[in-house]
Amino acid sequence: xxxxxxxxxxxxxxxxxxxxxxxxxxxxxxxxxxxxVNQRVDALDARLQTTDGTAQQALAEARAASGQSQQxxxxxxxLNGRVDGVEQRMQEAQRKRARN
Amino acid sequence: MKFxxxxxxxALGLAVAGPVxxxxxxxxxxxxxxxxxxxxxxxxxxxxxxxxxxxxxxxTAQDNHALPYIIVDKPGAAAYLFDAKGKMLAHAPVLxxxxxxxxxxxxxxxxxxSEIGPAEKTTPAGRFLAKFGVAAGKQRxxxxxxxxxxxxxxxxxxxxxxxxxxxxxxxxxxxxxxxxGCINVPKIFYNQSVSPLFRRKGGYVYVLxxxxxxxxxxxxxxxQPFLNAGVGDVGK
Numbered sequence: 001x002x003x004x005x006x007x008x009x010x011x012x013x014x015x016x017x018x019x020x021x022x023x024x025x026x027x028x029x030x031x032x033x034x035x036x037v038n039q040r041v042d043a044l045d046a047r048l049q050t051t052d053g054t055a056q057q058a059l060a061e062a063r064a065a066s067g068q069s070q071q072x073x074x075x076x077x078x079l080n081g082r083v084d085g086v087e088q089r090m091q092e093a094q095r096k097r098a099r100n
Numbered sequence: 101m102k103f104x105x106x107x108x109x110x111a112l113g114l115a116v117a118g119p120v121x122x123x124x125x126x127x128x129x130x131x132x133x134x135x136x137x138x139x140x141x142x143x144x145x146x147x148x149x150x151x152x153x154x155x156x157x158x159x160t161a162q163d164n165h166a167l168p169y170i171i172v173d174k175p176g177a178a179a180y181l182f183d184a185k186g187k188m189l190a191h192a193p194v195l196x197x198x199x200x201x202x203x204x205x206x207x208x209x210x211x212x213x214s215e216i217g218p219a220e221k222t223t224p225a226g227r228f229l230a231k232f233g234v235a236a237g238k239q240r241x242x243x244x245x246x247x248x249x250x251x252x253x254x255x256x257x258x259x260x261x262x263x264x265x266x267x268x269x270x271x272x273x274x275x276x277x278x279x280x281g282c283i284n285v286p287k288i289f290y291n292q293s294v295s296p297l298f299r300r301k302g303g304y305v306y307v308l309x310x311x312x313x314x315x316x317x318x319x320x321x322x323x324q325p326f327l328n329a330g331v332g333d334v335g336k
């Protein structure tokens with residue numbers, strides 16, 4: 001065996017060892033990180049569901065309020081017309097009658 | 101030939117539509133006003149003594165302050181319309197308060213028609229500054245005395261039993277007393293003569309009395325002869 005081949009073999013062995021050692025550390029790290037991320041995703045998912053529920057409720061309430069507002073507006077218009085009529089009748093009643 | 105006929109018709113139309121120069125009074129005025137408009141002839145006009153005195157005084161003293169005026173002759177049941185310069189423009193028969201009298205009952209202006217008693221239905225005599233206004237029922241009237249609710253207007257659509265139109269058209273004067281105190285005039289007189297003149301600034305209405313002396317209702321008539329005489333003396 002030539003000395004150069006011996007060197008190459010040694011280098012390869014060192015590289016292979018270092019790669020192997022590094023690979024074991026990365027897997028654990030990744031698992032840890034993934035677990036952390038999963039927890040955060042779960043928490044966010046839960047918060048999202050809560051927020052979505054709140055938003056749906058708010059939307060429903062807003063729709064109800066809008067409907068109520070529309071009804072109120074209609075009633076206000078009707079009342080406005082009635083008040084105008086009453087006011088006109090009052091003015092009419094206050095007008096002096098000529099002695100014909 | 102046709103042209104000549106047209107000319108003749110046009111000339112006749114001009115003559116009929118000519119300005120009023122004079123007005124007759126009493127029954128003659130009613131007859132002329134039966135069509136409820138100004139007389140269409142140049143016939144001389146004879147007003148009652150009272151109306152003549154008031155007309156002369158207003159014109160001489162310029163008591164109308166450059167406003168048009170109406171003299172309502174209650175005894176003659178007629179109204180005479182003058183422009184701001186004292187020129188008579190039209191006349192018409194009138195309906196007046198059913199009760200003879202020259203005063204208005206205190207507080208009558210606040211009463212409804214049903215509350216007004218028979219003796220209270222008088223047309224008050226006097227000198228009034230009249231203006232157009234809206235009365236109850238969106239009725240546009242010429243208010244003569246707002247405080248006592250006396251106005252000049254056309255015959256209101258009221259009780260047909262009153263026969264107001266018939267009374268206005270009849271030649272008799274006595275039957276013209278039918279209203280609650282207001283002065284009713286023919287539509288054409290109101291719309292075509294009074295309304296255009298009084299619309300902007302109003303005018304004066306002189307209502308002659310039934311029973312009071314003329315000087316009591318129009319005190320300045322007392323001094324007018326002296327003023328006239330004074331003017332005459334100055335001239336001499």
